[in-house]
Amino acid sequence: MSQSSASVPFIDALRDADNLRLPGSGLAWLDAARRENLQAFVAGGLPDTRAEAWKYTALRALGQRRFALGDAAATSHTVDPHALALPGIEGSRLVFVNGVFRADLSRLEALPPGVSLLPLSKVLEKDPEPLRFALSRHYREVSDAFAQLNAALSGDGVVLRVAPGVRVNKPVHVCFVGTPAQADLAWHVRNVIELGEGAELDLVEHHLATAPHKHLGTLVSDIVVRDGAKLQHAVLQQAAEESVLIRRGSVHLGAKSQVMLHTLELGGGLVRHDLHAQLRGDQARLDTRGVFVLRGRQHVDTQLSIRHQALNTASESVWRGVADERSRGVFRGAIVVAEGADGSDASLGNKNLLLSPHAEIDTKPELEIYADEVKAAHGATVGQLDERSLFYLRSRGLPHAEARALLTAAFCRAVFAALPNDTLRDHFSNALLAHLP
């Protein structure tokens, strides 16, 4: 089911992959893992739309483009640190420019005891062994092509560990900045995040651009949340309008752990977000909330896969999509309640708003239940702005565009109501309004 390998390698360096010098090169287990994933990618290529997971996202045009691997100037691009700041977020910050760690833009001095926050490139130099399990993964499916690429070619990223019982008061801020380079780049970032038993962390992930560019970025994040730990993870995606951003997260939840994810997708030309969550311990709870707001020819594809694997686990997912102009949104939410995960409670709702007759949204909630005494609900809708509400607001003197923006923002508002940081919540709201045409 793969495309012919004629379009591989679409990343220049793949022709010469054996001579690549990535951080950690020379570690036998890492070299082997990189080689295996690279071979799998070269053999399979990019998936086409016959692969179920890529049904609505065609990669043919992407496969015909050429990207340079790595940016020799990544450590010297000028980036204004003020542009990286988010209101309400102070404290530690880790910054990557075109996929490469930038110590000069990062802030690591204020780390509380029990927290380790380092770039992957450094960890691979000094103490790679604890990452062996995470980085040895071999992705076999063609639909995992970007994870294969990432596993083969990533050399930097966030390594964040919170020791058991440690509560981190201030949010940790990780920033991925895209900036123009001599060529269109492919960069690959690998994040490994672990919260020990009973630990608590508030993590803010921001994707942004200093100027228009057409890079391809892939991020693979492994997040492990041990028993009783709590993670708040907020993602603001404002990548360059013509860039390609492929994110894949896997989250493992231990007993009585809690994870709350908030995502606001605004940027990017072609964006894909895969979230694979496994509720592995009894009474684990996962909340996912997300919005995408699209305009122009943006294409954003969100794929949630949530597996309940233990007793009395709960997940609640609330997602909204807004598509204007000629944009296209895709949402697939698959929930599996595995055998033995009795007493689980799963709900998933996805509502979408089409603002233009040329926009398109495809949504598909899926539910598979193999356990007993399960509460499960799912639903998806695609609609348009309510003409009566629009007329009502206009009849009170609001110009059409403002009334439209107001109703659109209202449609999305419920998603961020539970974001605990008020200032960040307002910022999300404003960013959303500003993105509407």
Added chain:
Amino acid sequence: MLKIENLHARVEGKDILKGLTLTVNSGEVHAIMGPNGAGKSTLGNVLSGRDGYEVTEGSVIFEGRDLLALKPEERAAAGVFLAFQYPVEIPGVNNTYFLREKLKIMQISDELLHRAVNEGFSGGEKKRNEIFQMAVLEPKLAILDETDSGLDIDALKQVAQGVNALRSPDRAFLVITHYQRLLDYIEPDFVHVLADGRIVESGDKTLALKLEEHGYAWVADRDPALTTEARA
């Protein structure tokens, strides 16, 4: 202030207004009464610029401007206000939102303002909210579309009180209603009977009482030109 001449309007291919003529001056309160289907709500919607109402003939001049050429928001800015028969619930949009400019002047603070527009409001609260917004927007011409519908007598009195408090020599009202009841509390200067898309009878407030006594058939009987539909 408002001069409607020979207004014809069509909704979904059906002619509803068929030559309505009406002049309203500043400070006047006009009641438009009529049976169901006469075109009462169509008149309100045409005047406020709702989509789907096609004017096929006639003119509406408001303060010397062609009202029909303006967008709904421009009509609002020019001073036309429509109190909806069925106010829309808008979850997620604060009542303050489109009132905020005026609020700066009026310094209103009320729990009502911080609730979403009409969301979860009772019928009476929705209508009171309409009058409240009217008070804030200070229109020159206020059109009340069946404001009495769905209200009990206490809510009706409250709404009427609000309207009466806003009566002024600079402001005109077009009170659209099916029943005479509302006019006990909002006393009109003129009463017009709308039937089959036209005004078939005009008079002072005593006309409303006659209608109450004799029913709309009484008007229909006096005007042989009316269709049988309008008589029904």
